[in-house]
Amino acid sequence: MSDMKRLAQLMGELEEQLVVCMRCGMCQAVCPLFAVTGKESDVARGKLALLDGLLNKMFENPKGVYERLNKCLLCGSCATNCPSGVKALEIFIKARVILAGFMGLSATKKIILRGMLSHPEVFDRLLEWGSKFQGLFTKPASDILGTSCSRIASPILNERHFVPLAKVPFHRIVPSMNTPAGSSGIKVAFFTGCLIDKIYPNVAQAVLDIFSFHGIGVFIPEGQGCCGIPAISSGDAESFEKLLLYNIEKYSSADFDYLVTACATCTSTIKKIWPLMVNTGSSDDLKSKVEKISGKTLDINQFLVSKIGVKSQDEEKTSKNNDDAVKVTYHDPCHLKKSLGVSDEPRMLIKANKGYSFIEMPEADWCCGMGGSFNLQYYEISADIGKRKIKNVKTAGAGVVATGCPACMIQISDMLSKADERIAVKHPVEIYAESLKKG
Amino acid sequence: MINSSLLKEFTDLLGRENVFTDKADLVTYSYDAAVLDPVVPAVILRPANYELVGKIVGLCNENSVPVTVRGAGTNLSGGTIPSANGVVLVTNALNNILEINEEDMYAVVQPGVITAKLAAAVEAKGLFYPPDPGSQAVSTIGGNVAENAGGLRGLKYGVTKDYVMGLKFFDAYGNDVKTGSRTVKCVTGYNLTGLMVGSEGTLGVIYEVILKLIPLPSHRKSMVAVFDETAKATETVAAIIAGRIVPATLELMDNFTIRAVEKFSKAGLPLDAAALLLIEVDGYPAQVEEDAEKIESICRKKGATSLRVAKDASERDKIWAARRGALSALAQLKPTLVLEDATVPRSKIPEMVRAIEDIGKRYNLAIGTFGHAGDGNLHPTILTDKRNKEEWKRVEDAIKEIFEKALALGGTLSGEHGIGLAKSRFLKNEIGAGAILFSKNIKSALDPKNILNPGKIIGE
Structure with missing residues (x-):
């Protein structure tokens, strides 16, 4: 029992945030996981009640609570729609750190997070090897989506149709960069992010093309690391902090006006989670560095629209009546719309290409079901949530679905490929970059 | 066991x-x-x-x-x-809409169907299911029936009980019981439907509901009237009702609530207003115009300092978003929110609002009052922190006094939230020993082992 007392004490730091929940249950309306399972422990209200239970020493061991706390997409839909303003996402991340610290990380997570992820050079090397050999175990599944599936029964790949690792990751194409501001007078630091680096280097390339077109100076440090979200969402504060320090050092070495990423999750991690987690016991020097960088961080769509002034083409000129125009719809990544309130800008960027005609899909901001490690741990539920997204994509009747997050791109590609849909998945910057090439 | x-x-x-x-x-x-x-x-x-x-x-x-x-x-x-x-x-796995019958205007649903989803499905066919409890985005029809849930439209369109045509349920023994029908009229047997609606799960377990639907009104008009004294607003409510006008909604928001809403939503509400009335009339165009004019003139006569009519759908949506945001905005102010729903005859609204203000002052509590003034169903909302034992005692005393006042004015303990566990000890003050004995007799005859939601309404 004394152990549970100690845990209750640790949970004490969340008490003031936990009491805000009045159990009204409105989170049930927006939780993508609850919509599939109907189980109270899957929705924010249930999880908050469980954390309250730990605080009030209702449990003999925290295992059941920990399991249920981890069964969450961390999409933030509940927090965005909470009538009482409960900061559910923040609470869940902090609680994962407390519980992981109390119970210890699983052996697998230790190997992945502490052995690989938090050593960027090791992580890069391993995945490059993976890229060389993946063809032995996988075969192409869809040409239009570029997905593959497993050749052999595999417990990890399961039924997935995944977008394979790129032959050459972005950091091999452009190991580093430091160019002065051009005609725009603006210089940005570009944070590539693991998924864009290793799976979608073409997205990073599109970003560089756009920067060059608009005369924007670019700083890319050599050997940048992961933003830390896989670590912190597993409650691994140690690896998270290591990555945070690593990145802060990399990006503090140059002057730039904005730090820009094309990954919704990296942006929201740098902007929201870095300052949130650095607040507990870090040095003032680190705090101010983090504050400075996260204050300058912008999503690429938001940056191009608000700082560079990219505008949509006039409705009439765009392609409403143009039969050649490619119909495109857009999925709102949770980490863009719900975390950062960015939803108009990516649409404007897409509409800036007159070769496309934009169609809104129903429930564009309903989570795609990816949720990072959630997809690895609960693939079936993740796929069920994804099917709802695909249904909405199909309702829109578009040939392309765009989204501003590589993780969503992976999930939507998997779902479309398995459903045999010939609908391509693109990042808004790819669509915008195409328009620049055409002149 | x-x-x-x-x-x-x-x-x-x-x-x-x-x-x-x-x-x-x-x-x-x-x-x-x-x-x-x-x-x-x-x-x-x-x-x-x-x-x-x-x-x-x-x-x-x-x-x-x-x-x-x-x-x-x-x-x-x-x-x-x-x-x-x-x-x-x-019941949330039993969530099928079994039938929407457009010719005969009814729907048959399972208990786990979500209220807002049914309302949307029905509206897509040009029909209307009016009961709209505050939790409609998540609440289930089964729960609405068991609690006889209300909503913003109670004044003109009534509450859940007015839409339940028939039910299927299991009694305490698990026997299948059918009551009511798909017809407008039905006097076959005891009115078990009436007994089951609002029985809070104490008499049987509902597994199918036949709901009445009505045509969707073709026109709507919304307006906001601003008052510099609460009394003027509440007297306007009473005057509108006495003027034989029945708006679809007639909602009151006091200054405390206005400031809370404005703080969080920046909806452009007048912060210096003592009270607002949010009013909507619906029906045929001519009737809507006539009602709106009459209401406008009553508001002015009673001293409204300004009156704004929504010009289009987006302005109308803004008005109701502000109203729907009331509870949320209040909820953000303090950890614990106690939402009461004592209800009085509509002519007594001015007196009841005065009494609530007075109780708030005497017990030194933050009370925001908003709600369905048009049907007499106010929502005095007490903001507190349950962990503060001394204040919590004052909250309990204040609630008791609000109940006493409502009953003294010929009102009721609960307009739409139910008795449940929270109010069962106050029940006899309203319905008396005779009704309690009768209710207990029904309960013990139908559920002799007291297995169905024991302790609710009439206590153990």
Whole structure:
């Protein structure tokens, strides 16, 4: 029992945030996981009640609570729609750190997070090897989506149709960069992010093309690391902090006006989670560095629209009546719309290409079901949530679905490929970059 | 008691995935939205078809195990707080709209259908299901029927009971009972439908509901009237009703609530207003115009300092977004929010609002008052922190006094939230010993082992 007392004490730091929940249950309306399972422990209200239970020493061991706390997409839909303003996402991340610290990380997570992820050079090397050999175990599944599936029964790949690792990751194409501001007078630091680096280097390339077109100076440090979200969402504060320090050092070495990423999750991690987690016991020097960088961080769509002034083409000129125009719809990544309130800008960027005609899909901001490690741990539920997204994509009747997050791109590609849909998945910057090439 | 053999029977019936016994699951079904202590049940059952519901109830009765039915768990009076050692029967897997009949204007639904989803499905066919409780985005029809839920449109369109044409339910023994019909008129047998609506799960377990639908009104007009004294606003409410006008909604918001809403939503509400009335009329265009004009002139006569009519749908949406945001905005101010729903005859609204203001002052409590003034159903909302024991005592005393005042004015303890656990000790003050004895006789005749949601309404 004394152990549970100690845990209750640790949970004490969340008490003031936990009491805000009045159990009204409105989170049930927006939780993508609850919509599939109907189980109270899957929705924010249930999880908050469980954390309250730990605080009030209702449990003999925290295992059941920990399991249920981890069964969450961390999409933030509940927090965005909470009538009482409960900061559910923040609470869940902090609680994962407390519980992981109390119970210890699983052996697998230790190997992945502490052995690989938090050593960027090791992580890069391993995945490059993976890229060389993946063809032995996988075969192409869809040409239009570029997905593959497993050749052999595999417990990890399961039924997935995944977008394979790129032959050459972005950091091999452009190991580093430091160019002065051009005609725009603006210089940005570009944070590539693991998924864009290793799976979608073409997205990073599109970003560089756009920067060059608009005369924007670019700083890319050599050997940048992961933003830390896989670590912190597993409650691994140690690896998270290591990555945070690593990145802060990399990006503090140059002057730039904005730090820009094309990954919704990296942006929201740098902007929201870095300052949130650095607040507990870090040095003032680190705090101010983090504050400075996260204050300058912008999503690429938001940056191009608000700082560079990219505008949509006039409705009439765009392609409403143009039969050649490619119909495109857009999925709102949770980490863009719900975390950062960015939803108009990516649409404007897409509409800036007159070769496309934009169609809104129903429930564009309903989570795609990816949720990072959630997809690895609960693939079936993740796929069920994804099917709802695909249904909405199909309702829109578009040939392309765009989204501003590589993780969503992976999930939507998997779902479309398995459903045999010939609908391509693109990042808004790819669509915008195409328009620049055409002149 | 739930022993291992009963548990095995449940598991055989429902499948392991629909029977939860882990402590971490049980705790998540120990509460609802009422400010009451949670009670951890013994097992959670989530049947995937209605036949299983009857079997579960039968088994519970044989084994004398209490069973509490739960939809979305948004109850505000503790009606879904289970018994320790009891079963929680979750209905959200029974969520099919079985029929929407456009010719005869009714819908047949399972209890787990979400209110807002039904309303949208019906509206897509040009029909209207008016009851719109505040929790409609998540609340279930089963829960709405069991609680006789109300909403913003009660004044003109009535509440859930006015739309229930018939029911199917299982009695305490698990016997299948059918009542009412798909016809507009039906006097066959006892009015068991009437008995079941609002019975809070104490008399049977509903598994199918026939709901009346009406044509969707073709026109709507919304307006906001601003008052510099609360009394002027409440007198306007009484005058509109006395003027034989029936708006679809007639909502009041006091200054405390206005400031809270404005703080969080920046909706452009006048911060210096003592009170606002938010009014909507609907129907045929000519009638809508005539009603709106009459209301406007009453508002001016009673001293409204300004009156704004929504020009288009987006302005109209803004008005109602502000109203719907009221509870949320208040909820952000303090950790604990106690939402009351004592209701008075409409002519007594001015007196009741004065009394609530006075009670708030005397007990030194923050009370925001908003709500369905047009049907006499106010929502005095007390903001507090339950952990502050001294203040919590004052809250309880203030609630008691609000109840006493409502009853003294010929009103009722609860307009739409139900009695549940929260108000059962006050029940005799309103309905008297005779009605309680009669209710207890009904309960013990129909449910001799007292397994159906024990403790709710009439106590243990």
